[in-house]
Amino acid sequence: MPHSLPRPADGAAAIVRLPLLCTALLLGACSTGADLVEAEQAEAQEEARQATLDALEAAATEGDLASQMRLASMYYDGRTVPRDRGRAAVWYRAAADQGLAEAYYSLGIMLEDGDGLPKDAAAAVAAYRVAAEAGMPEAQTNLGLMALRGEGMEADQKEAFLWLSRAAELGVARAQFVLGSMIANGRGASPDTAAAVLWYERAARQGLGPAQEILAAALLAGEGVQRDPGLAVRWLERAAAQGSSAAQERLGLLLVGGADGVPKDPAAGAGWLLKAAEAGTPTSQFNLGLLYIRGDGVKANDSEAYRWFSAAAQQGLREAQTRVGAMAEAGRGVRKDVVVAASWYMIAGREGNLGALRRLEALDQRLSPAQRQAAQERALAWERARAQGTR
Numbered sequence: 001m002p003h004s005l006p007r008p009a010d011g012a013a014a015i016v017r018l019p020l021l022c023t024a025l026l027l028g029a030c031s032t033g034a035d036l037v038e039a040e041q042a043e044a045q046e047e048a049r050q051a052t053l054d055a056l057e058a059a060a061t062e063g064d065l066a067s068q069m070r071l072a073s074m075y076y077d078g079r080t081v082p083r084d085r086g087r088a089a090v091w092y093r094a095a096a097d098q099g100l101a102e103a104y105y106s107l108g109i110m111l112e113d114g115d116g117l118p119k120d121a122a123a124a125v126a127a128y129r130v131a132a133e134a135g136m137p138e139a140q141t142n143l144g145l146m147a148l149r150g151e152g153m154e155a156d157q158k159e160a161f162l163w164l165s166r167a168a169e170l171g172v173a174r175a176q177f178v179l180g181s182m183i184a185n186g187r188g189a190s191p192d193t194a195a196a197v198l199w200y201e202r203a204a205r206q207g208l209g210p211a212q213e214i215l216a217a218a219l220l221a222g223e224g225v226q227r228d229p230g231l232a233v234r235w236l237e238r239a240a241a242q243g244s245s246a247a248q249e250r251l252g253l254l255l256v257g258g259a260d261g262v263p264k265d266p267a268a269g270a271g272w273l274l275k276a277a278e279a280g281t282p283t284s285q286f287n288l289g290l291l292y293i294r295g296d297g298v299k300a301n302d303s304e305a306y307r308w309f310s311a312a313a314q315q316g317l318r319e320a321q322t323r324v325g326a327m328a329e330a331g332r333g334v335r336k337d338v339v340v341a342a343s344w345y346m347i348a349g350r351e352g353n354l355g356a357l358r359r360l361e362a363l364d365q366r367l368s369p370a371q372r373q374a375a376q377e378r379a380l381a382w383e384r385a386r387a388q389g390t391r
Contacts, residue, residue: 053074056071060094063098065098069103072092092110093107096127101130102136104127107127111123112124112146112151121152124142124152125143125151125153128142138172140163141167141172141174144160144163144178148160148187157187158188161179161187161188173207177210180214183199184224197218197225200215209242216239216247216250219232227261229260229262233251236254245276245281245284248273248281249284252272252276253273256270257269266297270298273287280315283312285315286312286320288308290305292308302327306324309327310324319353321344321347321348322359324344325343325345329341329359341359342363343382344379347382347383
């Protein structure tokens with residue numbers, strides 16, 4: 001989970017652009033006057049940057065907190081100086097030694113991630129605790145999560161609930177979402193679906209995709225909140241627009257089928273399924289293939305159906321493997337090839353698909369020994385490749 005670092009303090013010396021003289025070059029010289037201006041300007045900027053850095057280093061060494069945090073952030077981000085997480089840690093620690101909560105929080109991130117400092121969950125907990133007790137909501141969130149997971153400390157749901165509650169009240173969306181989940185499942189508090197939904201909604205309104213998805217599910221089911229399919233669709237649309245393939249798939253299926261009180265819109269549904277399929281979701285690839293077979297929301301196209309069934313089959317979806325085999329056997333959307341068909345039936349059958357086994361049994365009577373051997377070799381090659389993680 002990415003973390004945000006405190007913004008560096010303002011007050012660094014501004015870069016000064018020095019006046020430059022432009023001398024015309026004569027007699028076919030290799031550089032132009034503009035080239036010299038750019039070179040001199042770049043040199044002046046570098047000198048000014050170095051002067052700024054030297055001034056910050058001097059002030060930070062003298063104990064100026066703002067300079068220490070500015071330097072730490074610069075070295076951490078690597079925007080104006082070469083990235084050096086080790087030097088960033090030095091200046092964050094210097095600021096922490098002066099009691100700055102933001103510095104403790106940043107050290108906690110580096111210790112938890114093992115980035116610039118050796119990974120040390122217990123030390124990360126200690127650093128987060130200082131910042132959390134000082135009232136820093138992001139530190140409270142991270143401390144609560146570590147207490148919940150039992151990282152760097154004994155798992156403690158009550159302590160996790162305490163810190164996440166404080167951060168949630170201060171508006172941290174991650175904390176609101178996890179707190180909702182804890183309340184829904186009775187972790188650290190008595191189960192309360194309605195209260196959980198309220199926290200999901202607060203996180204959803206801040207744009208947290210997973211909270212938007214769960215809130216949509218609650219609105220569709222009427223769990224902890226009055227049922228409202230229209231509002232559920234709007235939350236799914238927000239999550240889907242952020243790139244959540246799960247939300248795109250759920251929204252697509254709702255619109256294609258007009259399920260759960262949602263008005264039917266096959267074309268819009270197919271569009272969302274396409275996004276999820278393109279993101280690599282095998283069930284969306286399979287469902288999109290079905291739409292192309294039926295011409296539902298899209299123009300019927302056996303070749304496109306075969307393409308999407310194949311994509312899902314390659315990811316191990318048994319139903320798709322059987323469909324690919326059947327289309328290859330019939331020559332539908334692809335050149336007829338009984339070897340390809342038999343190999344997919346074998347693959348799906350070994351995964352327990354009874355339909356594939358029945359099709360293989362019927363097809364096997366028409367295969368020559370050479371075709372049967374080729375199908376077996378093809379199936380084994382696919383399984384070896386998948387086991388090696390190359391598919």
